[in-house]
Amino acid sequence: MVRDVMKKVETISFESFVDYDTYDTWVKMLKALVPHGRTHRLAVVVAGMVQYSADMAYEKDPELYEELFNLTDYDDHDVGNKKLVPYVEKLFKDAKVKSNRVNSRGQGYSIVESALMEYEHWDHMPWE
Numbered sequence: 001m002v003r004d005v006m007k008k009v010e011t012i013s014f015e016s017f018v019d020y021d022t023y024d025t026w027v028k029m030l031k032a033l034v035p036h037g038r039t040h041r042l043a044v045v046v047a048g049m050v051q052y053s054a055d056m057a058y059e060k061d062p063e064l065y066e067e068l069f070n071l072t073d074y075d076d077h078d079v080g081n082k083k084l085v086p087y088v089e090k091l092f093k094d095a096k097v098k099s100n101r102v103n104s105r106g107q108g109y110s111i112v113e114s115a116l117m118e119y120e121h122w123d124h125m126p127w128e
Contacts, residue, residue: 012086013094014053017060022052023094030095039101039111046111047118049091050084081116088112 015023026049054069068083075083089112092099099112 009113012091013090014049014087017053020085026091027095030097034046034092034095034097034099034111039109039114042117043114046091046115047122048086050115050119051122054085076086081120084116084119085112088115 008085013023014026028043029045033045054065057069058065087100092112100108100110102108
């Protein structure tokens with residue numbers, strides 16, 4: 001199923017869903033923000049980019065949206081998020097910034113994983 005999704009898009013890049021100017025702006029933003037940005041803030045920004053890509057994918061091809069972005073099809077959101085990892089990693093690669101970090105205790109973590117967790121919970125508002 002994942003291979004079928006990959007055949008539908010030109011490259012593994014959010015640029016397949018949004019226009020070049022939008023993607024280029026995102027790359028410039030990450031290049032400027034990531035080196036000194038806090039992960040919990042960057043994750044929300046990147047999750048917004050994923051959400052926007054999902055909206056644009058839905059407009060272009062609802063079937064592709066369902067296969068790639070619709071996390072409600074999965075009991076385990078990690079399964080759905082894994083499909084998006086290459087797209088988010090490509091965004092960081094294009095910006096020439098690292099998505100992996102190490103905290104003060106020496107533990108590694110990923111902005112990509114944090115961003116996809118934010119995307120997963122995009123509509124989750126426990127106060128409602």
